[in-house]
Amino acid sequence: MSRLQARDVVRSYGPTPALRGVSLDVADGEIVAVTGPSGCGKSTLLHCLAGILRPDEGAVRWNGERIDTWPEAARSRLRRTEFGVLFQFGQLVPELTAAENVALPLLLAGTGRREAGRAAGEWLDRFGVGHLADVRPGAMSGGQQQRCATARALVTGPRVIFADEPTGALDTLSGEEVLTQLVQLAREQGTTIVLVTHEPRIAAYADREVMLRDGVVDPTGLGLDETLVPLPAAGPGTDPR
Numbered sequence: 001m002s003r004l005q006a007r008d009v010v011r012s013y014g015p016t017p018a019l020r021g022v023s024l025d026v027a028d029g030e031i032v033a034v035t036g037p038s039g040c041g042k043s044t045l046l047h048c049l050a051g052i053l054r055p056d057e058g059a060v061r062w063n064g065e066r067i068d069t070w071p072e073a074a075r076s077r078l079r080r081t082e083f084g085v086l087f088q089f090g091q092l093v094p095e096l097t098a099a100e101n102v103a104l105p106l107l108l109a110g111t112g113r114r115e116a117g118r119a120a121g122e123w124l125d126r127f128g129v130g131h132l133a134d135v136r137p138g139a140m141s142g143g144q145q146q147r148c149a150t151a152r153a154l155v156t157g158p159r160v161i162f163a164d165e166p167t168g169a170l171d172t173l174s175g176e177e178v179l180t181q182l183v184q185l186a187r188e189q190g191t192t193i194v195l196v197t198h199e200p201r202i203a204a205y206a207d208r209e210v211m212l213r214d215g216v217v218d219p220t221g222l223g224l225d226e227t228l229v230p231l232p233a234a235g236p237g238t239d240p241r
């Protein structure tokens with residue numbers, strides 16, 4: 001079943017069109033990579049799906065309900081509960097320790113301090129950074145910060161993780177390690193992932209790749225201009241039989 005759906009989504013920034021009519025269905029537990037060249041609208045689509053941006057036209061549905069028409073407070077609540085977001089730079093709160101950062105979404109959702117602390121420790125352990133529980137982001141490597149940020153995105157048990165180039169700031173090895181862990185944990189819990197990336201190696205972790213080009217889904221899926229794709233020869237005299 002497709003629990004997350006975009007229908008004919010159009011979005012511009014002033015005079016600049018970013019999405020020119022994108023439809024996408026994401027099934028429960030599916031891992032979808034959104035790829036395409038720089039500026040093709042990947043981040044805008046992710047932000048529209050996650051309820052961060054509102055489309056100018058079209059609809060975004062979650063569980064069959066239109067969320068793009070919800071007021072900001074309701075969309076923001078959705079992002080604290082059923083949705084989780086993860087960006088290129090983990091955006092950890094610099095004044096808080098790793099454990100406090102990971103516990104934060106739970107505390108905001110009303111979980112008690114003790115339970116939030118316990119869950120934060122458990123998630124930091126799962127990402128191999130339990131020993132950094134009392135360390136602040138400034139004293140961690142980029143990879144360690146991103147592991148903490150990933151733990152924070154998963155701690156509330158979201159149904160969908162929206163990740164925008166989540167490993168883009170890391171070297172290849174650290175990036176793939178973080179991603180492997182994210183994908184493995186998501187698969188264990190049946191969490192859906194919508195992942196924006198321009199790296200084919202990263203996209204290969206997904207079940208499916210959706211390629212955008214100039215604000216629309218590329219029907220060739222190859223990033224090629226359809227008019228340049230050679231068609232099989234046809235017509236009189238060209239029948240290969």
Ligand SMILES: Nc1ncnc2c1ncn2[C@@H]1O[C@H](COP(=O)(O)OP(=O)(O)OP(=O)(O)O)[C@@H](O)[C@H]1O
Binds near residue numbers: 013038
């Ligand atoms: N805040 C903004 N203000 C004005 N134009 C914007 C803004 N954000 C994006 N755009 C424009 O919208 C289009 C789509 O941008 P978007 O960031 O969605 O693409 P992208 O595929 O994610 O790009 P990249 O891979 O470079 O991050 C681009 O032409 C971009 O310049």
